[in-house]
Amino acid sequence: MDEFGITRIPAREEHTAFVGVDLGQASDPTAIAVIERQVSRTNKWEEAGHNRMKEVPLVQHRLRALRRLPLGMDYPTQAAQVAQVMANLPVSETARHLVVDQTGVGRPVYDIFDRAGLNPVGVTITAGDGQSKVTARQYRVSKLQLVSNLEAMFHARELEITKHLAEADGLRDELRDFRRYVTESGRATFAARVGQHDDLVLAVALAAWWLRERPQPGRRLRVGWA
Numbered sequence: 001m002d003e004f005g006i007t008r009i010p011a012r013e014e015h016t017a018f019v020g021v022d023l024g025q026a027s028d029p030t031a032i033a034v035i036e037r038q039v040s041r042t043n044k045w046e047e048a049g050h051n052r053m054k055e056v057p058l059v060q061h062r063l064r065a066l067r068r069l070p071l072g073m074d075y076p077t078q079a080a081q082v083a084q085v086m087a088n089l090p091v092s093e094t095a096r097h098l099v100v101d102q103t104g105v106g107r108p109v110y111d112i113f114d115r116a117g118l119n120p121v122g123v124t125i126t127a128g129d130g131q132s133k134v135t136a137r138q139y140r141v142s143k144l145q146l147v148s149n150l151e152a153m154f155h156a157r158e159l160e161i162t163k164h165l166a167e168a169d170g171l172r173d174e175l176r177d178f179r180r181y182v183t184e185s186g187r188a189t190f191a192a193r194v195g196q197h198d199d200l201v202l203a204v205a206l207a208a209w210w211l212r213e214r215p216q217p218g219r220r221l222r223v224g225w226a
Contacts, residue, residue, distance in 0.1 A: 079112050
């Protein structure tokens with residue numbers, strides 16, 4: 001409380017990293033994306049009621065890394081590559097989050113990453129337009145939900161792409177190739193054009209989804225059907 005009887009609530013600083021991995025199969029490469037979230041103090045204040053002032057934080061999200069792994073790389077080696085990426089992140093161990101797409105490869109491949117000590121969140125990408133929690137670290141999330149969330153961050157300029165980022169042009173090409181369409185059952189979804197990849201988009205979308213949706217004190221994951 002200051003000399004005017006006002007309690008000032010400072011912003012909580014944060015430096016967190018979110019790693020999204022879209023696991024490839026025989027003809028599709030595995031893609032790895034890293035988004036860093038930085039929350040800094042500003043010494044700018046706004047009223048919070050009851051003689052309180054709340055500091056307005058500066059929140060920045062940057063796509064710091066984006067890469068594809070070579071085709072044909074076995075999954076234990078891929079897990080080791082992801083472990084190296086995470087070990088090199090400039091954040092504490094507890095501030096690293098890994099999200100792995102297990103849609104095509106299944107739970108056994110997810111388990112390889114888990115046994116490597118990476119503590120991943122597993123996501124099965126579905127049709128439809130929602131998401132559901134299966135276990136504490138297993139989710140079903142629609143492609144529409146993932147890509148729509150990423151689109152919203154780009155349109156709101158909430159996600160900055162670091163200059164000279166490897167695969168940045170590939171990401172832009174994939175985003176241009178994405179099309180929204182309606183299935184025979186009347187559901188909207190996203191898909192890349194025939195013959196085009198979507199691994200970079202999905203890797204970034206997985207990291208961005210968990211950045212926004214991860215459970216935190218006082219906040220629950222928004223759950224719908226998926």
